[in-house]
Amino acid sequence: MDRLEMREKLKEKLPAKRFEHSLGVEYTAGTMAFMYGVDYEKALIAGLLHDCAKYVPNDKKISKCEKRGLPISECEYKNPELLHAKLSAVYAKEKYGVTDEDILSAITYHTTGRPAMTTLEKIVYIADYIEPNRTLLPEMDLIRKEAYNDLDQCLLHILHNSVHYLCKKGAAVDPITKETYEYYSHLRRQ
Numbered sequence: 001m002d003r004l005e006m007r008e009k010l011k012e013k014l015p016a017k018r019f020e021h022s023l024g025v026e027y028t029a030g031t032m033a034f035m036y037g038v039d040y041e042k043a044l045i046a047g048l049l050h051d052c053a054k055y056v057p058n059d060k061k062i063s064k065c066e067k068r069g070l071p072i073s074e075c076e077y078k079n080p081e082l083l084h085a086k087l088s089a090v091y092a093k094e095k096y097g098v099t100d101e102d103i104l105s106a107i108t109y110h111t112t113g114r115p116a117m118t119t120l121e122k123i124v125y126i127a128d129y130i131e132p133n134r135t136l137l138p139e140m141d142l143i144r145k146e147a148y149n150d151l152d153q154c155l156l157h158i159l160h161n162s163v164h165y166l167c168k169k170g171a172a173v174d175p176i177t178k179e180t181y182e183y184y185s186h187l188r189r190q
């Protein structure tokens, strides 16, 4: 399936707004790939499909992951919404014919990040946050500039704001997000 066919198919699966968001992440990831010398076709596909399983109902998210033997953490059982990232990677493979592991891991880690991310993973994580259709989050102007100047600084900035936002809201922070935050703040201090 080529990328245009993927788009057609995705359009059927997502509400209009989420589809627009996906196109925004596609293009934003593409521009960042130019900037950082990453394969831009991979960035475009990962950006396009990163949320492709977002609208699978939550109970099905759990059962579909279980059926495929994917590990589900305690935090994910409590917040099945988090599983959309893993499940979108599964769907990208099964329903859109994506076999490239770089693309699939960029989709898998787009919500939580992980320590020692690849450049493509960072790009999709950041593009998801800064794409033009996003409602303006605090410090968005600065974060958008950082995305094109200093990838790790940008990543850390988003992780910092997310962890603090989630804590303030009293929402659970996925342990992997915390680990990722600690990993990159430590790296920065060195």
Ligand code: FE
Residues within 6 Å of the ligand: 050, 051, 084, 085, 110, 111
């Ligand atoms: Fe997502």
Ligand code: FE
Residues within 6 Å of the ligand: 021, 025, 050, 051, 128
């Ligand atoms: Fe997204």
